[in-house]
Amino acid sequence: MSNKIKFGILGGGENSLIGGLHRIASSMFDQYKLVGGVFSSNHEDSIRFAKSIGLSSQRVYENIEDLIISELKLPENERMQVVSVLTPNFLHFHMAKLLIDSGFSVICEKPMTTTYEEAKILNRSLQKTKSIFAVTYTYTGYPMVRQMREMVISGALGKIQKVDAQYYQGWINPVIHDSEQRSSVWRLDPNQSGISCCVADIGTHALNMLEYVSGHQVKSVLSDLNFVYNDNKMDVDATILLRLNEGVKGVVCTSQIATGEENSFIVKIYGDKAGLKWEQENPNYLYFMEEGKPLQVLKPGHDYNSKLSLSSTKLPPGHPEGIFDAMGNIYNGVAKAIFKEDYNASEFPSMTDGLRGMSFIEKAVQSHHKGNIWVDLDE
Incomplete structure (x- = not known):
């Protein structure tokens, strides 16, 4: 064989x-x-x-x-x-x-x-x-997301003080405004989807990404969810304030009723020396913003990138890498683990990331239903 x-x-x-x-x-x-x-x-x-x-x-x-x-x-x-x-x-x-x-x-x-x-x-x-x-x-498989993580770890941004993730889609608009459809699709059925639609589907991506690139963990959340219709039991839009360790503050804004949006996922990390911004719909560009200096645009495949970023890059500079490549990098990380080869723990999200995602979903929903109060995530 x-x-x-x-x-x-x-x-x-x-x-x-x-x-x-x-x-x-x-x-x-x-x-x-x-x-x-x-x-x-x-x-x-x-x-x-x-x-x-x-x-x-x-x-x-x-x-x-x-x-x-x-x-x-x-x-x-x-x-x-x-x-x-x-x-x-x-x-x-x-x-x-x-x-x-x-x-x-x-x-x-x-x-x-x-x-x-x-x-x-x-x-x-x-x-x-x-x-x-x-x-x-x-999305943690994108080369420039991995570069983002390594730059934060190296101290290029200084002390992290603000994190921000916005994930906007509009795909559920035709469904949510049709009473028959919103009562029949599985994503809006709590028996098949769980207690959340938007936060579970794309909000967990935002949480995972912010923790992945910043190196900080979310400790508590305050959420405001939007259901649009009283007979809809599942959130389709959410704004969630975050408190992370070391006094870092942040926000996650997610929506599946952002009319006209396709898959707009934007991640921003700000330190006291510089900031980084990455956009999923333009994944080959990582924006490095230093106080008082011109904007720098980093791209994959160049020697100035980290080892983790370069090992996740399959093509020479100037050739776009996308969502298939990102997922391929995750599969490759799993393969290394199965073959018991040396690998970076950040090469694929683990059970721990899945656990934190589920805690985030439940606490965000709990925060909303308790009157938009701060709720702590489990350690």
Whole structure:
């Protein structure tokens, strides 16, 4: 058998954007071989999809239980080593728990679970194994985001005093203003999505990014959520004030009703000497702002960047790298961990990041419903 990592996928079948993203990302460094999975809740659809991407139907299973039982019967050097969980939120916990307990490594879409309690149970299960667990906060894989992190660590900004993340989308507008649609889509159904839509979907990206690049942890939040209609139970817009360690203050503004916006994610970190700004829709530009000096624009692939940034860059300067490359860098980090190679812990988001994301969701919702008060995150 090939020495590539054999992996499977749960979900991500026909017409799935996220499925294509994961499959392409896994192939970038030539480290993985997709061998099977459960691509749809309908077994026939799953088999048809597998054939459409050139995959044998031999290891296309009816459900996760069938996958685990069948894979564990195979010789160790042939079975799946890692499984990517790309299903709707409410299935993440059950699937990830079964996989961890059966000895598989897991790459899980965010939010990691639908409740913080589930996340803590997953974490306890992981501690009993040697499995690797990654949560795909994809944007941490961009070369210039990693450069941003390294510049903060090196002291280029001085003492951090302000963090700011704005993540605006407009995709839910046609849904939210149609009473029939907003009562039928899974993202606005608490039974499938959890207690939050906007904060869980993109707010956790903002939290993770601010903590990743600043090196500081959010300690407490004060949130104001927007539901637009009284019969809608899920937030679609949020403004959240942050208090971080060492007296740092910040804000997260997220919206899925920002009319006309596509995927506008802007991250800003300000120190007492300089500031940094990065925009997801123009990911190759990192803006370095020093007091009293001209604006500097840093780009990937140049020798002035950090080792972490350069190791995440696949193309020469001037060639754009995007979301597939970012996800590919996360898959590559997981591969290094599975192969027990030396790797930087910041090369992929971990179970800890997933835990903090779930705590953030619950505390943000709690803050709003308690009258917009400060609520502490768990350590």
